[in-house]
Amino acid sequence: MYGWIGKILHVDLSQCEVKQFPTQPYADRYLGGRGIASRIYWEQVKPEIKAFDPENRLIFMTGPLVATGVQGASRLSVVGKSPMTLPEGYCYGNLGGFIGPELKKAGFDGVVVEGCAPTPMYLWIHNNKAELLDASSLWGQGVYQVRDYLHQVHGEKAKFITTGVAGERKVRTAVVVASHDSTVSAGFGAVMGSKNLKALAVKGTGRPSVANPSRLKELNRYTKRISKRFRLSMPPSLIGHEMIVECIGKGDCYQCGLECIRGRYRTTNGREGYRKCQSMEVYMPWKFSRKDESVDTFFDAPTLCNEYSLCTFEVRNMIEWLYACYQSGCLTEEETGLPLSKIGTREFLERLLYVIAYRQGFGNILAEGLVRAREHVSDQARAMLTHSVVPIGLGDWQPPRVFVAHGLLNAMEPRMHMPLLHEMSHLRARWQAHLLHPDLSSVTSKVFRAVAKLFWGSEKAANLSSYEGKALAAKKIQDRTYVMDSLGLCSFAWPIMDSFNTPDHLGDPTLEAKIFSAVTGIAGEEFDRYAERIFNLQRAILVREGRRVPDADAIPEYNFTEPFETDPIGRKLLIPDSGEEAVSTVGNILDRERFMSVLKEYYHLRGWNPETGVPYTETLAALGLDDLVSTFSPEETECENEDLH
Numbered sequence: 001m002y003g004w005i006g007k008i009l010h011v012d013l014s015q016c017e018v019k020q021f022p023t024q025p026y027a028d029r030y031l032g033g034r035g036i037a038s039r040i041y042w043e044q045v046k047p048e049i050k051a052f053d054p055e056n057r058l059i060f061m062t063g064p065l066v067a068t069g070v071q072g073a074s075r076l077s078v079v080g081k082s083p084m085t086l087p088e089g090y091c092y093g094n095l096g097g098f099i100g101p102e103l104k105k106a107g108f109d110g111v112v113v114e115g116c117a118p119t120p121m122y123l124w125i126h127n128n129k130a131e132l133l134d135a136s137s138l139w140g141q142g143v144y145q146v147r148d149y150l151h152q153v154h155g156e157k158a159k160f161i162t163t164g165v166a167g168e169r170k171v172r173t174a175v176v177v178a179s180h181d182s183t184v185s186a187g188f189g190a191v192m193g194s195k196n197l198k199a200l201a202v203k204g205t206g207r208p209s210v211a212n213p214s215r216l217k218e219l220n221r222y223t224k225r226i227s228k229r230f231r232l233s234m235p236p237s238l239i240g241h242e243m244i245v246e247c248i249g250k251g252d253c254y255q256c257g258l259e260c261i262r263g264r265y266r267t268t269n270g271r272e273g274y275r276k277c278q279s280m281e282v283y284m285p286w287k288f289s290r291k292d293e294s295v296d297t298f299f300d301a302p303t304l305c306n307e308y309s310l311c312t313f314e315v316r317n318m319i320e321w322l323y324a325c326y327q328s329g330c331l332t333e334e335e336t337g338l339p340l341s342k343i344g345t346r347e348f349l350e351r352l353l354y355v356i357a358y359r360q361g362f363g364n365i366l367a368e369g370l371v372r373a374r375e376h377v378s379d380q381a382r383a384m385l386t387h388s389v390v391p392i393g394l395g396d397w398q399p400p401r402v403f404v405a406h407g408l409l410n411a412m413e414p415r416m417h418m419p420l421l422h423e424m425s426h427l428r429a430r431w432q433a434h435l436l437h438p439d440l441s442s443v444t445s446k447v448f449r450a451v452a453k454l455f456w457g458s459e460k461a462a463n464l465s466s467y468e469g470k471a472l473a474a475k476k477i478q479d480r481t482y483v484m485d486s487l488g489l490c491s492f493a494w495p496i497m498d499s500f501n502t503p504d505h506l507g508d509p510t511l512e513a514k515i516f517s518a519v520t521g522i523a524g525e526e527f528d529r530y531a532e533r534i535f536n537l538q539r540a541i542l543v544r545e546g547r548r549v550p551d552a553d554a555i556p557e558y559n560f561t562e563p564f565e566t567d568p569i570g571r572k573l574l575i576p577d578s579g580e581e582a583v584s585t586v587g588n589i590l591d592r593e594r595f596m597s598v599l600k601e602y603y604h605l606r607g608w609n610p611e612t613g614v615p616y617t618e619t620l621a622a623l624g625l626d627d628l629v630s631t632f633s634p635e636e637t638e639c640e641n642e643d644l645h
């Protein structure tokens, strides 16, 4: 096989047994990454299995482009039953950095982990071999101590995946942390902990074969050239705080030369480290009127969270909620045992993280995650939870009241899936940057509309807050993102929709398919079919686990009742109108009837029953997914749509 290595590890921790199975039967239909991992989940994780049962699987899967030299192909998908979602259910995420490419260099496309080790263990994978080793001395250690130990034992070049004390103690929001501070949420750190699996250490010297290396080289050069599109290297909420932190270099992911906001930063106190996006913003003392707090507190906060494996999204929401509750008097220092009067200081952060990770006192309630913690506090404290608090991830970012298509994207997923939301939100950000300083980006309103036509199916989709063209736009974004997640591509780099370096400033929607062909030797025309297959598979998994469609294809009620004011970092988002003007979105609210009619249009485009949201038998059969049909009730899968016959 070109692109893929051709084998996947299966590790049974209960039996201390390591086996392999071939990638090809899965790759032919589900590509890799999220696609293959979801299919394995479908086959191996029955709906009644709980997140912390030994029978749950933790599935790590790369894609065919990873480690081939393709730009931004660094991603390692992780799939399993999540303890963080409410109720527990199928979920996914991915890790950037170096761990995915290293796994392929070590001789495997992925790793499936089941069971529970009798004592703490770690998996050592190196040049086509894998073995389980004793991790008793690592149990109770933080992420960076584990890293140092693995480097000492297996060499500095070994890459790792691990979880800290929060994962061991099954904090429902605990993350998995990998080399170069990459993390994946969904509570998969807690799943590692429940399996007594402390780490994976990986080192290899191999590489996947590429079908057409000279063509790939040419496409890589083209990718780098047209990917120049944004002169910005600072997470949005830090703009205006450049005096305390500066970006001094590029982010560090395997063989990636593309622009993004993962960077190496330095504080005025001289501290340096890699930071990216929201994780950098987990604790900003100035938000709590702590102007005298050292900049180190802000800069060290993500590292302190990582050390325990606590989710920076969740910690940020918790602190903002605790602050609001303390200010209004509905939570006190006495009842929480936390120094709430010191929110914004390092002392408070360190105490909070400690009590959550070790599940002490009020920390034990927070360790269940905010969506579950809300059941253990007063009505008044519950009412202080913001719209950012959802079962997983950040809630009200890129809100449907501004981006109508995001309402559809959010409604179909078991979690907030940021890569799906990046496509429209990043383009909007580049458009707004152009308004402020034309040098920052080439996305004028005219370019924005042309991108909408090329990538989302119609110019109408460019009016982000209208209902026209949004069903098709949502489907196209989903299809592209599902393929990207399965190929191993990073959503900070892909898709390339606009460019400083093309005559019309448009990107290239065919580029991923061309690269796929150069790497694998397989024609890329069938991309949409891969996406459809993986998307319908996910629909079947969710329905099998109890999702009641169409009612569960919903977004929070406030979208229909509360006018939009600002996003969670206080931005009053502007969007382009049909001409050259910028329109404010303050006051936007969703119209229920129109949104429901867009949802039906979307079902129709998917080949699903527009009334029930259930895939027609013919749709599944055309994708070779006959085995999913029985998941849906027979009367709902019967096709009344002549177009599909």
Ligand code: SF4
Pocket: 072, 073, 074, 096, 097, 251, 252, 253, 254, 256, 257, 258, 259, 260, 261, 262, 490, 491, 492, 493
């Ligand atoms: S675009 Fe940024 S985050 Fe994505 S692979 Fe490249 S360096 Fe990593």
